[in-house]
Amino acid sequence: MAENILIAFQNIFNPMSFLLMILGVAGGIVVGALPGLTATMALALLVPFTFVMDAGVSLMVLGGVYVGAMYGGCISAILVNTPGTPASIATTFDGYPLTKKGKAEHALVTAAFSSGVGGVFGALVLLFLSPPLAKAALKFGPPEYFWLAVFGLTIIATLSTGSMLKGLMGGAFGLLLSTVGISPIGGDMRFTFGFYQLQAGLELIVVLIGFFCIPEVLCMIEKKVGSQDVITYKPQKGVAKSVILELIKKPVLLIRSSIIGTFVGIVPGAGGNIASLMAYNEAVRFSKEKEKFGTGIIDGVAASESSNNAEVGGSLVPLLTLGIPGAAPAAVMLGALMIHGMRPGPELYTTYGAVTYTFLFSFVLANIVMFVLGFYGSRHVARVINLPFNQLAPIIVFLTIIGSYSIRNNILDVGIMIFFGLIGYVTKKTGFQPGPIVLGLILGPFAENGLVQSMLMGKAEGSMFQVFFGRPISIVLIILCLVSVILPIIAAIRNRKGGVKVAN
Amino acid sequence: MLTSTTLSSLAFLIVAIAAWHMAGDLSELGSFFPRVIAVMLGVFSLTQLIISAIKNIKEKPFSGVESKRLIPMIIGIVAYLIAMILIGFVPSSILYLSFFFWFLSRGSDKDLSLLKSVTFAVLICGGFYAVFYYIFNVPLPEGLLFDW
Numbered sequence: 001m002a003e004n005i006l007i008a009f010q011n012i013f014n015p016m017s018f019l020l021m022i023l024g025v026a027g028g029i030v031v032g033a034l035p036g037l038t039a040t041m042a043l044a045l046l047v048p049f050t051f052v053m054d055a056g057v058s059l060m061v062l063g064g065v066y067v068g069a070m071y072g073g074c075i076s077a078i079l080v081n082t083p084g085t086p087a088s089i090a091t092t093f094d095g096y097p098l099t100k101k102g103k104a105e106h107a108l109v110t111a112a113f114s115s116g117v118g119g120v121f122g123a124l125v126l127l128f129l130s131p132p133l134a135k136a137a138l139k140f141g142p143p144e145y146f147w148l149a150v151f152g153l154t155i156i157a158t159l160s161t162g163s164m165l166k167g168l169m170g171g172a173f174g175l176l177l178s179t180v181g182i183s184p185i186g187g188d189m190r191f192t193f194g195f196y197q198l199q200a201g202l203e204l205i206v207v208l209i210g211f212f213c214i215p216e217v218l219c220m221i222e223k224k225v226g227s228q229d230v231i232t233y234k235p236q237k238g239v240a241k242s243v244i245l246e247l248i249k250k251p252v253l254l255i256r257s258s259i260i261g262t263f264v265g266i267v268p269g270a271g272g273n274i275a276s277l278m279a280y281n282e283a284v285r286f287s288k289e290k291e292k293f294g295t296g297i298i299d300g301v302a303a304s305e306s307s308n309n310a311e312v313g314g315s316l317v318p319l320l321t322l323g324i325p326g327a328a329p330a331a332v333m334l335g336a337l338m339i340h341g342m343r344p345g346p347e348l349y350t351t352y353g354a355v356t357y358t359f360l361f362s363f364v365l366a367n368i369v370m371f372v373l374g375f376y377g378s379r380h381v382a383r384v385i386n387l388p389f390n391q392l393a394p395i396i397v398f399l400t401i402i403g404s405y406s407i408r409n410n411i412l413d414v415g416i417m418i419f420f421g422l423i424g425y426v427t428k429k430t431g432f433q434p435g436p437i438v439l440g441l442i443l444g445p446f447a448e449n450g451l452v453q454s455m456l457m458g459k460a461e462g463s464m465f466q467v468f469f470g471r472p473i474s475i476v477l478i479i480l481c482l483v484s485v486i487l488p489i490i491a492a493i494r495n496r497k498g499g500v501k502v503a504n
Numbered sequence: 505m506l507t508s509t510t511l512s513s514l515a516f517l518i519v520a521i522a523a524w525h526m527a528g529d530l531s532e533l534g535s536f537f538p539r540v541i542a543v544m545l546g547v548f549s550l551t552q553l554i555i556s557a558i559k560n561i562k563e564k565p566f567s568g569v570e571s572k573r574l575i576p577m578i579i580g581i582v583a584y585l586i587a588m589i590l591i592g593f594v595p596s597s598i599l600y601l602s603f604f605f606w607f608l609s610r611g612s613d614k615d616l617s618l619l620k621s622v623t624f625a626v627l628i629c630g631g632f633y634a635v636f637y638y639i640f641n642v643p644l645p646e647g648l649l650f651d652w
Contacts, residue, residue: 168544168548169516169549169552176542186532186533186534188535190534390604390609395628398632405644405645406644411585414588418585429508430509430511452537
């Protein structure tokens with residue numbers, strides 16, 4: 001092992017390999033920042049080019065791209081309210097309001113620092129705890145997935161600003177949208193209206209762009225000339241230092257979010273979007289200033305970004321140890337491993353030890369490189385928002401069109417994006433937030449698979465109750481669901497009583 | 505009284521009923537989850553309808569909206585899609601960007617001339633087209649009428 005680690009360090013600090021990794025991180029950031037180009041797509045495009053490289057170097061570059069793309073998604077989420085990748089959806093909740101307040105640099109530095117912390121955390125977990133964590137994740141069966149999805153849906157209580165009932169309606173609508181396409185169990189064609197392109201379901205990022213971006217553009221131009229909320233960015237000295245000092249004082253927030261991200265990453269099938277939403281929800285739950293979330297505070301950005309970057313390391317744990325990709329980009333990484341004749345499992349740490357440790361240590365380093373690039377690049381990137389709204393609004397629409405088309409090279413996706421964009425605008429004006437709708441769309445497939453498969457298991461075992469309520473992990477998740485639902489109600493009652501006392 | 509909340513709740517109720525009805529043609533396994541969700545959506549919408557009927561809250565969600573710019577923008581986005589299908593990505597994008605750069609700048613401090621708008625549009629469109637087509641190898645839509 002010591003010999004392998006020594007070779008790994010020699011590989012990593014080879015100037016050419018190191019430079020290629022930095023380029024990979026930088027390229028990943030650019031791709032992630034462009035709406036519609038995902039980490040999966042970037043990796044898939046790059047894999048053929050890495051075929052000619054040495055196995056260790058190719059994994060270093062791919063790891064760099066994966067890390068960079070995951071961070072890059074936050075840039076457009078913060079600056080124009082459009083998540084560059086689905087994993088940065090929760091970053092929009094506080095990132096964009098910060099931009100609106102003229103604090104784009106605060107949000108970008110927070111994102112860079114938190115992503116770095118989360119990424120390094122996930123990478124260290126990947127390095128040291130891969131085998132035992134992979135075994136724990138394997139204990140998740142359909143009932144656990146179902147309860148995990150239900151737990152995720154309890155976030156609606158957090159995301160619903162104004163009316164909880166409207167949040168629930170939005171969540172149910174999102175769940176219904178998630179059923180479009182071929183049913184996962186049974187194979188029925190559902191709600192496709194004759195469009196064969198819809199057989200694979202609604203493309204998540206297309207709907208995300210529609211719900212988050214088009215309403216924002218329309219809200220931007222609906223106001224009278226001169227009365228728009230002008231969003232500007234002026235570089236301020238010492239912002240980065242003060243933000244980082246503030247974040248250092250919140251180690252619990254960063255570590256909790258990183259743990260959530262890593263764990264969600266390890267559970268096969270759950271991606272960075274679920275990780276960021278869950279971490280955001282927990283950040284709200286444990287905060288003493290719950291009401292400030294959604295109005296633009298760095299805690300929201302920190303929770304989302306540290307978790308989605310920690311998820312990257314987590315998603316590679318089952319991949320390297322069991323050959324099960326924890327997320328879609330990890331599946332592409334599996335392809336890259338196989339191209340070089342490597343098969344996941346114990347062999348990776350013995351026969352291919354030098355290559356594997358090169359990848360693992362470079363992965364930690366890639367996260368540090370990502371932080372440095374994000375930290376120094378944020379003030380330059382933030383200048384984008386200084387464009388006047390009359391130029392910014394059409395450019396955003398232009399980007400949404402490119403983004404929604406380039407996912408599947410499908411013009412129908414552009415139509416779907418515009419359709420949901422217009423629905424999003426009307427619902428936003430009538431008090432329905434896009435967050436719960438999108439949450440339902442993301443968690444729907446998990447909930448359905450878990451529910452229907454558990455029911456089949458229950459029929460086979462002869463006890464539905466035992467399947468849904470009799471498994472240890474399920475019981476823990478049910479308790480978490482109950483706590484998640486009851487706590488906001490208690491808090492609301494207390495606030496009301498407090499309000500009455502103050503009024504008296 | 506019909507408020508925006510009442511109307512949106514009604515719309516969601518109709519969606520729920522339609523989903524329940526359409527799921528009837530599916531197999532038991534395929535229809536179970538959509539029907540459960542349809543019931544949930546229906547119950548929430550109905551509750552919201554009842555609450556808004558009791559409370560009778562006056563809402564003006566579209567007050568202060570300047571339709572002179574909003575409606576052309578909505579039409580413009582839809583027309584952009586149609587134009588893209590017909591004449592392809594590059595010309596439709598140049599047309600859309602040029603028009604809205606010019607149209608939205610009217611009356612503002614930074615008024616753009618039509619020539620400047622077109623130049624700006626060509627540069628942006630060309631730049632992004634090059635990046636996507638040549639670097640990312642992502643082909644952007646070609647029109648039905650012309651190959652661009």
